[in-house]
Amino acid sequence: MKLNKKLTTVIGTILLCGAAAVGSTHTLWVNCTDYNLDFNEKMGAKTKIYMGWGHHFPVDSFVKADDFTDITLLTPSKNKENVKLETTGFAAKQIELKEKGLYVVAVTRKDAYNTSYLDTGKLKTIKGAKEGLNNIVSSTYSQQFAKSLINVGKGEAKNLSHIFGQKLEIIPLTNPYEITNNSGAVMKFLVLFKGKPVQHKKVFAMYEGYSNYDAASCTASTDAKGIAEIRIDRWGTWVVKTKLELPATEEFADKVNQENYFASLTFYVP
Secondary structure, X not given: OOOOHHHHHHHHHHHHHHHHHHOOOOEEEEEEOOOEEOOEOOOEEEEEEEEEEXXXXXXXXXXOHHHEEEEEEEOOOOOEEEOOOOOOOOOEEEEEEOOOEEEEEEEEEXXXXXXXXXXXXXXXXXXXXXXXXXXXXXXXXXXXXXXXXXXXXXXXXXXXXXXXXXXXXXXXXXXXXXXXXXXXXXXXXXXXXXXXXXOOOEEEEEEOOOOOOOOOOEXXXXXXXXXXXXXXXXXXXXXXXXXXXXXXXXXOOOOOOEEEEEEEEEEEEO
């Protein structure tokens, strides 16, 4: 059976879209063994953080401690502590929480270059820039950022909306640990890129158990002020994600064709 040219093109497009969905970029998030802890006056509290990486929330691919350039713990009294992950097994770290209140973990993953090009008719890919190569199919610079909110006892949450200065950053404007009506509460987020609000950008949210793949139980768009509202309809662990894909700026134009940035935020709704 012969297919006309137009139909062949349509089928080819569908197949390409399907391949793109399956092979979509890994994303980063921060997991905690416990997000909402009781506080002991003598011993404080402890939790372990470990990195989520891939598509299957909450646990997917392995990462290494040296995959990250910065991991910062912001205490309720707004002190910043550097966190060093264990170098064996999961990239994890047990952290001592000595104050009541809200803690924020902020993580920056090392940036990456990825280029695909044709060489004598064959597609080749490298983890590097396009410099010195011909017949470029795609060339991207990417960087990923993640944050997590940890609550200890009943204390201050003045650092809830602290701006860490991540290039792409999701900033919570609502404290999830104060949400009581989890069948219809609204949580607000501000999305910043290079310190400026990102307008009309999709924000994707998912509670643990909704899907084990890249799905969203709720989707919203930022408004003119960079603020998105997500309806919280389940208790438990949530992840919120967004991404920004841009043509290469002057800084990267000689190295890549596109810049990709990803950000996530995890938290718990009691």
